[in-house]
Amino acid sequence: MSKLRVAVLGGGGRIGSEAVRAVEAAEDMELVASLGRGDKLETLVDAGAQVAVDLTTPASVMGNLDFCVRHGIHAVVGTTGWTDERLAQLKGWLDQSPETGVLIAPNFSIGAVLTMKFAQIAAPWFESVEVVELHHPNKVDAPSGTATRTAQLIAEARRKAGTAEAPDATVTALDGARGADVDGVPVHAVRLRGLLAHQEVLLGGEGETLTLRHDSLHHSSFMPGILLGVRRVGSAPGLTFGLEHFLDLG
Ligand SMILES: NC(=O)C1=CN([C@@H]2O[C@H](COP(=O)(O)OP(=O)(O)OC[C@H]3O[C@@H](n4cnc5c(N)ncnc54)[C@H](OP(=O)(O)O)[C@@H]3O)[C@@H](O)[C@H]2O)C=CC1
Ligand SMILES: O=C(O)C1=N[C@H](C(=O)O)C[C@H](O)C1
Numbered sequence: 001m002s003k004l005r006v007a008v009l010g011g012g013g014r015i016g017s018e019a020v021r022a023v024e025a026a027e028d029m030e031l032v033a034s035l036g037r038g039d040k041l042e043t044l045v046d047a048g049a050q051v052a053v054d055l056t057t058p059a060s061v062m063g064n065l066d067f068c069v070r071h072g073i074h075a076v077v078g079t080t081g082w083t084d085e086r087l088a089q090l091k092g093w094l095d096q097s098p099e100t101g102v103l104i105a106p107n108f109s110i111g112a113v114l115t116m117k118f119a120q121i122a123a124p125w126f127e128s129v130e131v132v133e134l135h136h137p138n139k140v141d142a143p144s145g146t147a148t149r150t151a152q153l154i155a156e157a158r159r160k161a162g163t164a165e166a167p168d169a170t171v172t173a174l175d176g177a178r179g180a181d182v183d184g185v186p187v188h189a190v191r192l193r194g195l196l197a198h199q200e201v202l203l204g205g206e207g208e209t210l211t212l213r214h215d216s217l218h219h220s221s222f223m224p225g226i227l228l229g230v231r232r233v234g235s236a237p238g239l240t241f242g243l244e245h246f247l248d249l250g
Contacts, residue, residue, distance in 0.1 A: 001028070005029075006030065006053065007034070011034030011055075019055055044071065051073065054078065057140065074102065078105055103233045105242060112199065112216065120154065127204060131150050131179075134192060134200075
């Protein structure tokens with residue numbers, strides 16, 4: 001059977017370099033290109049890439065995806081910075097190239113995907129819910145893509161269940177003291193040397209609390225999800241948002 005021809009954009013970065021090694025080690029894949037900032041995207045076409053993995057920056061990802069979709073190259077995207085406007089623009093490009101698939105995964109690790117799922121289930125059952133994400137200090141965006149998505153899913157679950165707003169008597173606060181407001185859910189971002197990627201969802205009800213915590217201790221935690229995305233994205237035309245759609249979580 002012929003191998004999947006895979007390129008990595010951002011192949012010199014923290015997660016990109018790990019992805020390059022993972023693709024090289026996968027028996028059913030061939031790494032045909034690893035691109036850094038300033039490298040020509042035409043290389044993807046010359047190399048015959050079927051799937052591009054984007055692990056670059058929020059400032060670069062849209063240009064990369066515009067190129068990939070126009071050239072019918074499927075994309076697996078871990079890069080953060082997604083807004084409704086960006087998603088709408090991407091969907092517009094995909095409408096012009098209906099056989100192309102793009103997977104955007106706010107987090108490729110199975111533990112993080114499950115944390116989001118558990119948070120969705122728990123959120124309507126508690127009065128209060130807040131998200132704390134903790135990352136290495138080289139991260140350029142805050143809050144993390146994972147925390148943003150987690151908060152959106154929590155808010156959606158509470159809206160559907162008709163849950164009341166979380167109690168909060170704060171009348172005076174320093175800027176940022178109560179975190180960022182993501183769909184009504186406070187999200188707090190910590191940047192600390194020594195950390196990689198961590199998240200807590202704190203839920204509180206009368207007389208009890210529940211804490212969901214996930215820790216990515218090494219970039220290897222993201223690799224099975226990236227490889228799964230690469231294998232599946234070609235048979236999922238259009239936009240898939242979230243790795244959970246490629247997992248049978250019940
Ligand atoms: N979804 C997930 O599970 C995960 C997502 N991420 C996300 O992945 C992204 C990358 O993170 P991280 O590896 O820590 O960041 P790094 O800064 O270490 O890596 C980004 C890399 O992309 C390169 N780059 C920038 N622009 C381009 C471009 N146009 N074409 C090709 N390469 C480019 C950078 O080059 P240069 O250094 O020259 O600027 C750098 O090597 C972030 O958005 C992060 O949040 C990270 C981990 C897991
Ligand atoms: O920048 C990182 O490191 C990570 N970014 C992603 C995010 O913003 O959620 C995924 C993971 O948290 C690691």
